[in-house]
Amino acid sequence: MNIRGSVVLVTGANRGLGLAFAREALARGAAKVYAGMRDTTGFAEPGLIPVRLDVTDPQTIAAAAESCGDVTVVVNNAGIGALTNGALDPELEAQSRRLFETNLYGIVRISQAFAPILERNRPGAIIDVLSDLTWLVNPVLTAYALSKAAAWSYTNHLRVQLKPQGTQVLSLHVGFIDTDLTKGLDIPKNDPRDVARHTYEALEAGESEIMADESTRALKRSLSTATPAYIDPPSHG
Template sequence: MKLQGSTVLVTGANRGLGLAFAKALLAAGAQKVYAGARDPSTVTLPGVIPVKLDVTNPEDVAAAAAIASDVDIVINNAGISGGALLLDAKDGQENLRRIMETNLYGIHAMSVAFAPVLKKNGGGALVNMLSALSWLSLSSTSAYSVSKAAAWALTNSLRNELREQGTQVLGIHAGYIDTDMVSHVDAPKTSPDDVAQRTLEALERGDSEVLADETSRQVKAGFNAPHPAYLSTT
């Protein structure tokens, strides 16, 4: 997938990794970058086109597909975390639903809306921001891990369904990224600029998966270990 002259939509593009994607795309020569955000007034990066886009809102998604009808790359970056534990009798189920609405069903809704757009524009690429937590769960990330595991499976299934129309489907895995979402976490973090750059390089190579940092590489490499991380991590 060539980035020079491309037209791209990034969800959750007003800050953090989404902002890093938008900056990297402009630097790579993208012709047009649509920056999706729930509140488009929070998109302040010069050179991008703000789009009102809450991926859990069907009207927003449909409107974005109409506005950005010239895209050949869609980057599903928007995501949320936090909240109650899975077995919290009061809030666990509602919290899981809330996170799944964005992290799983939001990706699905965007994929349904934009698959015909990508097909019309020659195939293009669909990029889904996943996580090393697609493959393991920490005590503080249980609902988030469920959503990312489901999003990983969704990404693999979308790859199968979109292959015939020539759409590249790229899943990105990383551990903690240095953004507001994990500002409270005391652990090694990868620069969002690094993740964005590795993603764009993978797009241009035609890859299907990015292991964007050492954490994601170690977790996946350990699948066949006697005690893999997903069985023992707390």
């Protein structure tokens, strides 16, 4: 699937990784890039078409599908995070429900709305932004990890179902990214521009998964060992 000449929709595109995906699509020659966001007020990024889109709101999704009927590539980027006190936190259930609404069901809703459009405009593609926390254990991010692990499973099922209609589905797994979500955290972070570039390269190469940094690649490799990373995770102090 080539980005050049394609019509791209990026959810959560007003900042951070989503904005990087939208800008990189333009740089790679996309014919049109829709920037989905909950509030388009004041958004004036050259070359990007702002679209009001809240992945938790079926009405805005339906409206976006109606107005963006020429889309050939969907980037499911919209996501939220939250901190918890681990697997026994009394607030874990409530936090998880809130994160699932965006991080899992947002992907489900967008995929269901745009799959027919991608079939009509084939070839098409969906990129689901996931996380290294699909496999990495970090107690303070338990709720977030649950939502991303569920989204990974959904992406795998979606890939198989959409293959016959000519829609490529690619999952992006990556560690911390230098965005507002990680602002103030003194940890190694990936440049969102690099993540977007590597992901589009993987898409154009026909791949189904991309590990966007070395630590995530190491996590994935550990899955085939006797003691995978989720059994014996790195210490978090």
